[in-house]
Amino acid sequence: MIAFIPLYAFFRKIPVYESFVDGAKDGFSTAIGIIPHLVGMMVAISVFRASGAMDFLIGLAAPLVQWLHIPPEVLPLGILRPLTGTGSLAFTTDLIKTYGPDSMIGRIASTIQGSTDTTLYVLTVYFGAVGIRNGRYALKVGLFSDLVGFAAAIFICLLLFG
């Protein structure tokens, strides 16, 4: 892919270098732009975790999810993911940092974060842009597919890496 795309672009007579740099600028501004979001969320998660509140909540849900062979640590991610992209990204990063990227928790968190989108954000931006106030069943469909994606991510990871 790294070789094919530039070569293809070259034969289509695209100024490859200029085009690359142009897009790359967006990557830079994206990375810089998420710093405040990530810092804000990381602070809250870090406090929440360090105080023992996280362990307490996980402890409550543990018996049920353990019965389903789901690592309870990934549960908060399922709630956070549709609400906030950066928030769940921060949470995923925290899980990867704590348990390691190649642990089952790390893999499941990576897959969940990589799948599904921030439903509420997409809904707000897309409908907000055209002044739709009644989204009808769009939110239900979005959240339903988030739930399916969450379950599928866990199931597939347990199957592939288990």
Place this chain on the structure above:
Amino acid sequence: MVNKIWLGMLLIGFGFAAYKGDINLVTKAAFEGAETGVTVCFGLISVLVFWMGIMRLAEDAGLVAKISKLMGPVVRFLFPDVPKNDPAMGYILSNMSANLLGLGNAATPMGIRAMQELQRLNPDKTSASPAMCTLLALNTASITLIPTTLIAIRNTYHSANPAEIVGSTLLATAIATLAAVFADRWYRRRTPYPPVPPAGAANSAPPPATRSASAGWGEGT
């Protein structure tokens, strides 16, 4: 919603620390969290800059347009009520292609353009049309080929194989997308359209402003 969760996490954390009698814990954890946030972002810069450069090449070279063409029949099936040669179709196609390639930043403007075109076709300007709901469903569950950001983070934390999640992510998003399409179709059949406008619909509330980025960075990564 996000406001409440954020404040809630801070306050509950504060409460637990106070209960333990170790309030300094909060300050220490807060600074550690802030540091992690910045470190992660800097780790992301290299990968994001590189891939977004490559993806821009793909877009400029017409690869996005090519995928659009291939997906034509699928899109006509998903959006039966959009006229075949309507400009809305073009924007829907580019939005879906950009999502497929993981071009989050390019997908959002195209999605908004598509929404605007669908709004032109929409008889009730305050309620979402079925086509709008379908477009939204596809965007919230968008199939992801390369989860760039996640690979970058896994790389930062020395994963033996940062890209091993590509397969699982692709499968999970495919399943989520199928679920979204089925749910959308199901609701579409059950919901009569156009809906009867509620009695008080005539009161002219100001149109909601575009509330962008406040909810965070929610592109299809």
